[in-house]
Amino acid sequence: MNEPAGKTTGDTRSRILDAAEVLFMDHGFDGTSMRMITSRAAVNLAAVNYHFGSKELLIQEVFRRRLTDLNKARLAALDVLEAEAGEVPIKPSRIVDAFFGTALRMAADVEGGGHTFMCLLGRTYTEPNEFVRQFLAEEYAECVERFLAALYRALPEVERKEILWRFHFMMGAMSYAIAGTDALQLVTGKFDDEDPSQLAPRLMSFLLGGLRSPLAEAGPPK
């Protein structure tokens, strides 16, 4: 009557989402037409408007689908850390890993589309589309709030403003490391073995080094 799984019912929706995810990542929102999406998903042109309402709402759903899980995983990791720690402060490196490491593990999932999505997310950070931006801000609000609070507690001697800056820098290094298409052919080509699993430890080390670096102005390195 119906096929075993994942090919018939409600399948149109996910086929569209999967196709859109890849195409948005490759060509951006404006560079991806409805016809590109529906033809890649092998569905009718009208299907997107039927299932999602509009192109903008489709974009929103592409992000929501994965971002909810990602930020849940991040918060769950933070919950574990805080439960384990009790009253003693948490090591900053653990907090950084809960936030950035979780994202990196998602980005390492090539088969399931996690990698594609993280690339898309990374390029969206620098694409100031007002519509997407506001959506991202709302979707991230709670998660960022809690992680910043955790970092504030973990680094009570560092000015909060400085922590904000460094969190910002870490976001950038991670986004670019994942999504940066290596426009300058820096990494690509210079060494061919492109094992995605090599990225995470290297990036984490870099992020922590940056986080721990002595502050620029006024404060001596101590």
Add this chain to the structure above:
Amino acid sequence: MNEPAGKTTGDTRSRILDAAEVLFMDHGFDGTSMRMITSRAAVNLAAVNYHFGSKELLIQEVFRRRLTDLNKARLAALDVLEAEAGEVPIKPSRIVDAFFGTALRMAADVEGGGHTFMCLLGRTYTEPNEFVRQFLAEEYAECVERFLAALYRALPEVERKEILWRFHFMMGAMSYAIAGTDALQLVTGKFDDEDPSQLAPRLMSFLLGGLRSPLAEAGPPK
């Protein structure tokens, strides 16, 4: 007969370039139409095709115009360092400053459009438009080559592969710091005083911390 300066002759070209630069930064290449450009520049619609040939060639010229100067300035700074040093190795922090500091100083120039361009450049790194990508790679080739060589010499004990990775990470942190539209409203709003001059010292400190951070695998911190 003719106005004092910069308003009449050959002005159409630069008016188009200036308008395109801002619009590309705000809306991306596909999100910016010829009509948006020409109307902002207050020139006729056909002017772009007349002066540049096509939209793609206009994009190319928008980059070429500033990138040539930027990379010249970087190489000049490196020349000075190498001349001063003679045979003794150059401090990595000086090399990093010659590359990233030069870019940051360009980004600090808001009036002259340097800031706009650096934002555009930053968002382009994560926009894998094949056309622009290849152009950027060629435009950057010599500069990246020489700076990497300088870093290799300055850090002879560090594997070259690791230096490549860290250069890549630094590119990301800088791009995002400048171009990142702060999609998560991390920095914006959390502290209102948004003085662009505050960015450079903070970022440089972060970059150097990341660069000096102990390597992830196999190697003990020493």
Add this chain to the structure above:
DNA sequence: GTATGATTCAAACAAACGTTTTAATTAATC
């Protein structure tokens, strides 16, 4: 002043865009 080349202009081009419409088809309910 007239001729020449460069530039600007308004208008139009075909192609592609997101969306809507109406009919055909499928799935589920009675």
Add this chain to the structure above:
DNA sequence: GATTAATTAAAACGTTTGTTTGAATCATAC
């Protein structure tokens, strides 16, 4: 099996896209 709702299909909608055209305007040189 008939009825109803959900989904898919093909075709068309009006706009907007990048580009081209041919005449009008400008500056310059003879």
